[in-house]
Amino acid sequence: MFQNFYWKRKGLPPGPIPLPLIGNLLSIDKLGLEDFFNDIKNKYGDIHTFWLGESPVVSINDVPTILETFVKEGDTFAGRPTNMLVTDMTRHGRNGLIFTDGPIWREHRRFALHVLRDFGMGKNLMQERVLDEVSFLIDEIKKQIAAGEKEINIQDGIDLGIGSIINALLFGYSFNKNKQEEFYELKTHLQRFMRAVGSPLVRLCDRNPLMFKMLPFIYGDVTRAIKELDGFFMKQLAAHEKEINFDVDIEATDFAEAFLKKRKQLEAEGVKDHTFTDKQLYGACLDLWIAGQETTSNTLAWLVIYLMLNPEVQKKVHAELDSVIGSDRFITVEDKTQLNYVNAVVAETQRFCNLVPMNVNHRL
Template sequence: MIWLLIVIGMVLLGLFYDLHQKRKNFPPGPTPLPLLGNLIPLILSFPGYELMHKWRKEYGDIYTYWMGPFPIVTVNEINLVQQMFVQDGDNYTDRASFGKLTETYRGGNYGIVETNGQVWREQRRFTLHTLRDLGLGKERMQEQILDEAAYLLSELESECKAMGKAWPIKYTEKTVASVINLMLFGYRFDKERETEFYRVRKMLDAQNEELRNPILIAFIGMPRWITKRIPFINRKLELMYKVRDELFLFFGEKIKEHRDTIDYSSDEVNDFCDAYLLEMHKLRDDPTTSFNDKQFVNVCLDLWLAGLETTASTMAWGTALLLNYPEVVKKLHAEFDRVIGSDRMITMQDKNELHYLNAFVSEVQRWANIVPQNLLRKASKGAEAAGLLIKADTPICAQISVLMTDETVFPDPYCFRPDRFIDENGKLKSFKQFLPFSIGKRQCPGEGLARMELYLFFANLVHRFNITPIDPSTIPSLKRTMKNVVKPEAFPCILERRVVQKI
């Protein structure tokens, strides 16, 4: 009997800690369940935008909810976001992580996305400088993207002629991967090398399929000796580590190819890999440098995945939206006929005159909103915001998904309406709440590349083709589920060369 009372007492103490004690150091928010936190309501309302808005009304512009055992302090008002992450940005540059998983996966404090301190600053500074030198946002980069766009349009047209239909996602992912791989390693995934891309894509798809279940978050912060004894969790983590090893092997092979041929006496740089190897060589006797082989493969992982997943997914959702909104396609065609007036490729030089196209691309990014939960940061030191104390090391984020679905700024926020980005004079309209690449010092370093890719891809795809579904049953669904939150299910469509109407 006494042991039963002890067990009951321990359970009650655990519940008291979980439901009260651990929450007192954070801003108020919905009551979490033991171990699961607020995962259940988030899953039931997936992707959770409306629930987050409900919590904001109940608890204020800054509130705390729990992803499993992990607290997330979320900031949901644009002036507070700018105050905290821009004006006081130095206090919120460090990345918060889910327990020891990040360190275990990376092998330490490596990469750009999840590193902190001097390692993050040194790696980010070098990466941004090198990408600019390689033409990011310049004519050289536009030429490379236009070349890939031309290959893409040709492949889609050929498949449609041969099969009577085309599968855009299959080709857009390879196109985006070619752009980033060309920048990193100096080659694209042409017919001879496309099997490399499909090898990596298959691994990533398998990993994403296993890790999609949000219940996993409740366990990933536990010590490995515990998770190994939970078959459901262990199987998913083992697959994740296996995919990591395969990705590191892929990047390691490319680095070795460059290392075997590089001339360290030359300053000539053809791609990011060359630049990184030269920097490693230059700093080889510096004991404080963060440039080493482990860091290199982790930086490659960050750049390759960030450059592929978000842009390709946005392209996939945008193409699905075109099939669901034929009136939008007509408006785009009318603008192309009026401004371009020929079948030439559209370039960045046309951008300032293509207001509806720019509005369309912005609305695709806002509507797609492919990261429901923004990446976490943490406060370096204690601070006050909206009358609340944010203690040091508090996991915190600017909740971009809430800002971009704020109905006071974007009426009918879950409806797709490019015209919301057009002002009364027919010009492009801007919103402070439109932050698809995040905000502050952790803003996406590849923003310039992604913007250029999205603009040139959509411009030339819609300019070249009439895009129609095969029949009503093949119009892709726009409903979000845990299975397709990142990108829609693959879908076919008909692409026919259109006749440009000169106006």
């Protein structure tokens, strides 16, 4: 009792008393992450501690401390927790871009940024890809209106468009009409995976591997979800590798091709202990997919909801677009500096929307 209620909490910021083995997971499960965080912030202040199983998590909620910790002292707190079993199961070890740290993280973050910039991130090439998907979405909505449909779900179209852009960057092709079923298959796998790994019981097992043996049904759900994702991405990567002609010195057209060509180059130079492995490629593609799809799609979903609930804001957005853009062309990046109200609405959506209740943990 002394160990649980006092000693293990000594030196940490205040917070709710954890239960043995499960920490504060019962409260998280009962209230949900959003209400749980609001509750303990109101009770214990902007900096507090809660427990996932036997692992303490220090939560920071004020802007000055966030800037001090993750900007000014970013390198100090850039590490990831070491006890993340489900993460390691998903990525075949500590691979990918989100949950790695140290030299492998720096190397592959630098590589990913370099490749994505080459493919037009922030440039006209990326804009063209986005506008192609926007045009397709608008055409589909017009078809539904012409068909007399009273209710139109634009979220599926948004998801598909974002997925097409990400997939083109990763594997070189978008989800056109012949490939849409492939997208919905992947979306189903991702949703099942996110549900499986997001449950409080899995959070408990993530930090206490012995719990998996005590809860075999949880282990089964997680491994099935991981196996589905693994099979989908590995199939993509294997097929893509067969299509690449490594004997021809031409620029890569997608992330997977650039990665595989980099590996071929290192092997030709006699480098044996490189980190450009199949597992790292899988982890990087999975991380880019999840980070790009979920955050962008959910942000746009919140934006649509806020505009529907605030018609006066919607009218002002429409008026500014009519004034600056007109009705005979698409918005482009060059228009951004003239769309002050639209920029403000987007920024307020990003500030206000419930996008990621709990961010990726950092190692103290």
